Structures are given as structure tokens and as C-alpha cells.
Amino acid sequence: MSVRNGREFLSIPGPTTVPDEVLGAMHRPAIDIYSGALVDVTESCFADLGGIFGTQGRVYVYAANGHGAWEAALANVLSRGERILVLESGRFAKGWGETAAMLGIAVESIPNDGRRAVDAAALEARLREDTEGAIKAVLVVQVDTASGVVNDIAALRKAMTDAGHDALLMVDVIASLATMPFEMDDWGVDVAVAGSQKGLMTPPGLSFIGAGKKAVAAHAKAGLRTYYWDWTQREGPLHYQKYCGTPPEHLMFGLRKALDMLLEEGLDNVFLRHRLIAGAVRRAVGVWAEGRALEFNIVEPAERADSVTTILMNDPPGPGRLLKYCEENCGVVLGIGIGELDGKAFRIAHMGHVNAPMILGTLGATEMGLVALGVAGARGGVDAAIDYLARSVPA
Numbered sequence: 198m199s200v201r202n203g204r205e206f207l208s209i210p211g212p213t214t215v216p217d218e219v220l221g222a223m224h225r226p227a228i229d230i231y232s233g234a235l236v237d238v239t240e241s242c243f244a245d246l247g248g249i250f251g252t253q254g255r256v257y258v259y260a261a262n263g264h265g266a267w268e269a270a271l272a273n274v275l276s277r278g279e280r281i282l283v284l285e286s287g288r289f290a291k292g293w294g295e296t297a298a299m300l301g302i303a304v305e306s307i308p309n310d311g312r313r314a315v316d317a318a319a320l321e322a323r324l325r326e327d328t329e330g331a332i333k334a335v336l337v338v339q340v341d342t343a344s345g346v347v348n349d350i351a352a353l354r355k356a357m358t359d360a361g362h363d364a365l366l367m368v369d370v371i372a373s374l375a376t377m378p379f380e381m382d383d384w385g386v387d388v389a390v391a392g393s394q395k396g397l398m399t400p401p402g403l404s405f406i407g408a409g410k411k412a413v414a415a416h417a418k419a420g421l422r423t424y425y426w427d428w429t430q431r432e433g434p435l436h437y438q439k440y441c442g443t444p445p446e447h448l449m450f451g452l453r454k455a456l457d458m459l460l461e462e463g464l465d466n467v468f469l470r471h472r473l474i475a476g477a478v479r480r481a482v483g484v485w486a487e488g489r490a491l492e493f494n495i496v497e498p499a500e501r502a503d504s505v506t507t508i509l510m511n512d513p514p515g516p517g518r519l520l521k522y523c524e525e526n527c528g529v530v531l532g533i534g535i536g537e538l539d540g541k542a543f544r545i546a547h548m549g550h551v552n553a554p555m556i557l558g559t560l561g562a563t564e565m566g567l568v569a570l571g572v573a574g575a576r577g578g579v580d581a582a583i584d585y586l587a588r589s590v591p592a
């Protein structure tokens with residue numbers, strides 16, 4: 198027995214739903230890579246990405262996923278043997294640190310239980326101890342897609358300033374850019390790393406780096422530079438050099454369309470839409486959690502991200518049955534728990550091309566699954582989500 202057939206709701210935190218308009222913009226023949234329309238698309242996308250990062254600095258586009266841009270960011274500003282500090286807040290911060298370790302960078306971490314945001318005071322205290330300036334960069338994720346936490350980037354930069362430390366601040370905004378505010382220059386971020394397939398609503402395969410003045414100065418003496426990732430190579434006069442080879446044309450046409458859609462909606466409206474939809478998810482989960490079979494992974498409400506919610510299933514046998522039910526019987530694909538949360542949590546994504554019926558559909562199917570599986574207290578969540586949205590979006 199199934200009510201699955203119909204449009205599948207992909208409710209995982211990346212890749213996210215690609216709008217039909219973006220798919221349509223990519224459905225075209227390959228074109229010349231030396232002149233004409235593609236050159237215009239490159240120039241306008243680079244400019245608009247700078248605006249979305251909130252930087253007057255440089256922008257780089259890689260034909261690579263987010264892991265590629267992690268490596269690119271490190272290789273362009275650091276040297277083998279240099280020390281960095283990773284601020285853990287879930288699987289993704291750790292993963293970026295592992296990337297650095299394999300490049301021969303000395304990686305130190307401030308650990309975290311994966312249920313709270315990064316502690317700015319602990320960062321400040323550690324940097325105060327580093328009187329010789331051995332730590333060259335601080336790595337942090339704005340929204341850690343595994344734990345569902347949001348970190349206060351401006352507060353972390355302030356802690357660095359208060360400690361009188363001049364390490365680079367490098368921020369992964371892959372799961373937060375175009376879902377919530379990010380002000381690279383105003384917040385003193387030196388390197389920002391983003392990807393195409395989350396808030397930016399474009400198929401996977403592109404990633405983006407914003408680099409400020411301090412990062413460009415560090416680049417001049419970085420020892421880990423390699424030909425493909427190298428920023429200087431990409432500053433060359435020829436169009437193809439921006440991509441270090443054949444441009445990923447179709448993805449760029451898709452990205453152009455996605456940026457048009459975001460800018461037409463207006464970034465402030467995009468952020469507000471995400472905040473409201475995230476609020477609806479949190480109301481539903483809050484009600485389900487009263488039955489004690491499940492709970493928010495992130496303990497502190499103010500530290501819950503507007504792009505993804507991670508939910509711990511306390512109930513053995515874990516979330517597997519629910520995910521299977523939602524996918525096989527309802528056509529809703531929820532996110533699995535990853536890293537330490539594998540088999541213990543599930544995730545509801547609410548980033549990118551998502552609106553009220555999509556999130557209410559996902560929440561409705563999730564509640565249906567909880568009810569069908571006899572999970573304690575699994576009623577009333579969707580009602581609470583509707584109440585919240587109806588109050589927040591008045592007639």
C-alpha cells in the first residue's frame with residue numbers, strides 16, 4: 198500500500214530541489230567558450246556572487262563540489278607545516294580539518310559535543326595563549342549541515358580581535374549562503390567557501406570562494422598552491438583561465454538563472470522565507486518531541502539553523518524505519534544522520550527552492566510516518582506548523 202507516486206519531495210540538505218527554470222536554462226547546446234554569451238554569464242555571475250558573499254574582494258569559481266573548494270581555500274593561503282585551528286560544531290567542520298591534515302597542515306581543534314554552537318570564549322582564550330602567532334587560520338562552518346547548528350560568525354571574529362590575534366578567518370557557508378545573512382567584509386571574514394547545490398538551487402558541481410585582502414596577501418607566500426586551484430592562474434586575461442580549462446557552461450547557465458531568481462525575490466525576502474519555513478519545522482518538531490521519542494539535536498533554540506533541522510530519534514531502532522516509510526510509501530526523501538549521528542538522527546532540509554506547501558508536505562508525510570509507526574506523541578506537529586505560518590503570514 199503506497200501513496201508515493203507523484204512528484205518526489207527531496208527533503209535532504211543537498212543537493213536541494215533544482216527549480217524547473219534552472220533546469221530549463223541548462224537545456225541548450227554547448228556554445229563557444231572564447232566569446233559571446235558565456236563570457237557575459239561569467240562576468241555577471243562573478244559580480245553577483247561577490248554581492249551575495251558581501252565582499253568587494255575576489256571571487257573564484259571551481260568545477261568541483263564543496264570538498265574541492267575546501268581544498269582550494271587551504272591550498273591558496275597556507276603552507277605545509279603551518280598550524281590552523283578548527284572550531285568543531287559537527288561533521289563538516291571536522292571534515293574540513295581532515296582535508297587540511299592530509300595537505301600536511303598541523304591541525305588543532307577546539308572540540309564540541311555536536312549539540313551546541315562554537316564557543317567564542319574558548320576561541321579567544323586559545324588565541325590569547327598563542328603569543329607567537331603560530332596559528333595561521335581559524336576554520337569554522339556557519340551552518341553545520343550534520344548537527345544543524347548555526348554559528349555566530351561576527352562574534353567569532355570579535356573574539357579573535359579581542360585576543361589581538363591576526364589569524365585568517367575561513368568560513369564554510371556551503372549550507373547557509375543565500376538562506377541567511379552572511380556579510381563577508383563587514384564581519385571580517387578572509388575566506389568564504391560555498392557550493393552550488395544548497396541555498397543556490399543549482400545542480401552540484403560548482404563551488405565558489407570569496408577572498409579578501411588579507412587572504413590575497415597570504416596567497417602570495419602560500420606554499421601549498423597547485424596549478425588547478427591557484428588563484429593567480431585564475432586571474433589571467435583569458436576567459437578560460439577563470440575556470441583553469443573548459444568552463445562548466447551548462448552549470449553556469451543554471452547558476453545565472455538561480456541568481457536571477459534569488460535577486461528578483463530579494464535576498465532579504467529569501468532570508469525571511471527561510472526563517473519562516475524553519476520556524477514551521479521547529480514548531481512541528483517541538484510538538485513531536487513532547488512524546489520524548491525524538492528531540493532536537495541542537496539543544497539551544499537560538500543556535501538552530503534556518504536551513505536544516507537535525508532530529509535525534511531516542512527510540513530504538515532509530516530513524517531507519519521512518520526514513521524508509523516516508524520514501525517508499527509517501528515519496529518524501531528525508532536526510533539521514535551523518536558522522537556520529539549515523540543511525541541516530543534524521544534531517545529535514547529547508548533550504549533553497551522551498552515554499553509553504555513543500556515544507557508542509559514534508560512535515561505532513563513525516564508525521565504520517567510517525568503515526569503509522571506508532572511513535573509516541575506523534576500528532577499535532579503539522580497543526581502547530583500551520584498555526585505558526587498562518588500567524589506569521591497574515592491575510
Ligand SMILES: *Cc1c(COP(=O)(O)O)cnc(C)c1O
Pocket residue numbers: 211262263264265289338340341342369370371372392395401
Ligand atoms: C554539503 C556541505 C559540504 C560538502 O559539500 P560537497 O559539495 O558535498 O563536497 C561542506 N560543508 C557544508 C556545511 C555542507 O553543507
